[in-house]
Amino acid sequence: MRPLTEQETKTLFEKLANYTGRSLSHLVAPPASTDSSSANANAQVMTFRLHGLRVYYLPVSLANLATTIARPNLLSVGTCIGKFSKHGKFRMHITALDVIAPHARYKLWVKPNGEMPFLYGGNVVKAHVGKWSEDCPAHQGVVVLAMNDTPLVFLQNETTSRSDRGD
């Protein structure tokens, strides 16, 4: 397990920035809360670690503790964000959904009757769309949520979501 290099960090952030907006910085440095000092103490500084080819997102304290475990014995630590391919590209895993969902730039909410058809591989039909972020350009990363704000999937949309089209 080791920290990421500069190039790896850049590749990782480029991928994450497909789905998230400016608030991605909260992943690295949690926003300073103003209410109480105890909340500040609770706010853990998070970091990324590379183990094998996989990238994990975990608190620094946990990362420090994990150094006591030998590399071959360490299976996983923290939340797996994704893995680097041998070509150096980064592929996100579904486990990253919980990390990126609160910071997603474009979101789409699916009505309860459309959840299951979508999760079983169908498309999101217009009748099932509860609401969506306006002005979403084509081929942009979108997080799909249920109506009760449970993130379901992250994906790249194929067309612009234009409400005025009428199709």
Place this chain on the structure above:
Amino acid sequence: MSKSKNNRVSKLPPPKQQKTKSFSAVNKKSKRKTYTEEELGIPKLNMITPTGIKAPSGKKKGKIFIDDPKSMMTILALVNADKEGQIESKMMKARQMEEIREARRKEAEQREQTRKNKLEETKNDIKKGNKKGRHADVAINPKPHRQKDQKPEKRVAFAKSTAGLV
């Protein structure tokens, strides 16, 4: 048998006395002149370490890790700015395309409207009994008859004759 044996022995070269190298001769060989690279005049690109590469001294070997939040934020800011630019350009392009589409739609609508208006006009005219329809101008200017004093049209004579022959 013995004859052949004798022959084989005779083929061997006669024994010679071995010469031992003197100490001075050995010493001479080891004192061969060694040339420096400059003296040889080898092109610089052919050397083992290319001229451009210089091993940095006093620098960390291997990977440089980014672990502190500050440098992470710097990279993040760069990446974010890049992405913002990309999204902005995408939006601009989409907006432009939308404008073009809108203009085209309006033009088509206008064309349709003018066509409809024309049709309506014609319909009204017909309803009113005005027979000025599509062929009205033909009726007004019928094909002018040929006058008597004009020359008759030229005709080809041989066409007739050949038909007769056949």
